[in-house]
Amino acid sequence: MTVTVRIPTPLRNYAEGAAEVEVSAPTVGDALGEVVTRFPKLRQHLYDDGGKLRNFVNAYLNEDDVRGLSGPATPTRDGDAITLVPSIAGGAATATPADLSNDEIRRYSRHLIMPEVGLEGQRRIRDARVLMIGAGGLGSPLGLYLAAAGVGTIGIVDFDVVDETNLQRQVLHGQKDVGRAKLDSARERIQDVNPYVRVEPFEVRLTSENALDILRDYDVVVDGTDNFPTRYLVNDACVLLGKPNVYGSIFRFEGQLSVFWAEKGPCYRCLFREPPPPGLVPSCAEGGVLGVLPGIVGSLQALETLKLILDTGDAMIGRLLLFDALTMKFRELKLRKDPNCPVCGPNPTVTHLIDYEEFCGIPQAEAEEKAEVPEIGPRELKERLDRGDPIRIIDVREPHEWDIANLGQYDVRQIPLGRMTERMHELSSADEIVLYCRSGVRSAKALRQLRESGFRKLLNLRGGILGWQEQVDPSMPRY
Amino acid sequence: MEGGKTDVLLLAESHLGPILRDCAQGYPEEVCGVLVGRVHDGGVRLVEDVIPLRNERDEERTHRYLIGPDEFRRAEAEATAQSREILGFYHSHPDHPALPSSFDKEHAWPWYAYVIVPVQTGVAGRPRAWRLADDRSRFRQIRIAREDDVALESATQPEGTA
DSSP, X not given: OEEEEEOOGGGGGGGTTOSEEEEEOSBHHHHHHXXXXXXXXXXXXXXXXXXXXXXXXXXXXXXXXXXXXTGGGOBOOTTOEEEEEEOEEEOOOOOOTTSOOHHHHHHTHHHHTSTTTHHHHHHHHHHOEEEEEOSSTTHHHHHHHHHHHTOSEEEEEXXXXXXXXXXXXXXXXXXXXXXXXXXXXXXXXXXXXXXXXXXXXXXXXXXXTTHXXXXXXXXXXXXXXXXXXXXXXXXXXXXXXXXXXXXXXXXXXXXXXXEXXXXXXXXXXXXXXXXXXXXXXXXXXXXXXXXXXXXXXXXXXXXXXXXXXXXXXXXXXXXXXXXETTTTEEEEEEOOOOTTOTTTSSSOSOOSOOOHHXXXXXXXXXXXXXXXXXXXXXXXXHHHHHHTOOEEEEEOSOGGGTTTSXXXXXXEEEOOGGGXXXXXXXXXXXXXXXXEOSSSHHHHHHHHHHHHTTOOSEEXXXXXXXXXXXXXXXXXXXX | OOSSTTOXXXXXXXXXXXXXXXXXXXXXXXXXXXEEEEEOTTSOEEEEEEEEEOOOOSSOTTTOEEEOHHHHHHHHHHHHHTTOEEEEEEEEEETSOSSOOHHXXXXXXXXXXXXXXXXXXXXXXXXXXXXXXXXXXXXXXXEEEOTTTSOHHHHTSOTTOO
């Protein structure tokens, strides 16, 4: 039986443009099956997942709807024509309690008009629970954008207090917040941006004892920490709980971004098996950070978080983004899952949270510093200098720090820490030497270097120039 | 085929006005109709006629509409007689935004332009037009242009030569 199947205009693209197709088949159902075999792209538009003709696709045999005949089993005769006729149906979504209110629809309209988000996506954002570790430089843009985008529940872990040195980059907090808990000002600001957001505050230090309980209730964890013990703790807890960890880090002019999700790709330990020795990688407090940088990296973290919630686009899983603000270059590294990873590998040796301070060598380093470096207090140093004691003072900071604050009223020699080895010949081991930096960390390192070279009459200014400001000269600026 | 400059629906004020009035008058029920016209070479669809149709749903008419196959054939025959074709459809969303619902998506045909008119408490708002993606995964928004917005001359250039 040769019959003609007429393809309606909207489906011709999937039938190589054909308006009519001649097939040989004993029934209407067979004829349509034949057409779909010839043009496989037609299938999803004509048949549902169960293989039945879609209810808005009507087959007419000559002038009659086959539903009024014997359906797909209706026999065909030579010369018959089968016409596919659309039904057009649709309608507004039925209102359910989980629907967005009219006010919310207005607020999120720029999301809703994007097909990639739409009502369904916005509901997913609203139902999402995101945990921010830290409400500082990275957490600031992150919290603001997640709130503005409509993330329904934002947990924040932070126990810090707003300090004036934070305001150069931590845009969640303002001048009036100095001295307040960061959690309080963050919550206030987020509620102001979007009152539909619920903030769940955790005013604690994240530890091995509480991490699993805090992280467990969230869908996505965003790491905005500034120290290695917490970073490894967050990573391991996410691996153990199977959560995605949106990682960002910043230093001076450089930023990093990735999504660590052990179920789908590598974790932080696959990238960095072990932390660097304490003191090798300076923190932002020691090395500085350009104020805009956390704004960029934290915003990228917010973006990745939304993509994970919407399940759209290519997440940064298995990829590490390196951003250099000075050259304005983004580079990307592919990351591989480490088959020997101690946490997410097939034979893990870390199956519960450990002591991360210990793992990162912090207690040992602190003990070393405390035990071995002889110190002098700011007041005592001032008294001795005023008495005219012959003390050689060395400023080990970077040259540009001198202009901010210094002890230039005395005879001070500037030797930056990084050049101490090559310039120590300028010093005499017979002199009594006092070293200082901003807070006392770098000068302690310099002291150890000098001691290893045979110097013995060495003292470290306790608390650095900040200590001097506190105890001797409150008129000096702090930085 | 998807996206790009070809996804434009030219809808003159003289046609849009009656659509909006039809949708407002039908409130709180859903209103529907057919957009008839021609597809120009570059894929730009010019609406030349609008045929309001009866919503064939018996129930749930405040949030459902239906144009059955017989009505569709009648409209198509009318269009063909004028050397035109069906370009798409319009329907109203009473008290809902001009966004396709999942029900809209499940029942959509590819290629056609679906114009949705939001009607808030009887007042018709700004319509939006949508087209089903080839893989049926979602709707993509297409541009509604008034006749004077797009110069047909430039729009009819074949793709890829510009």
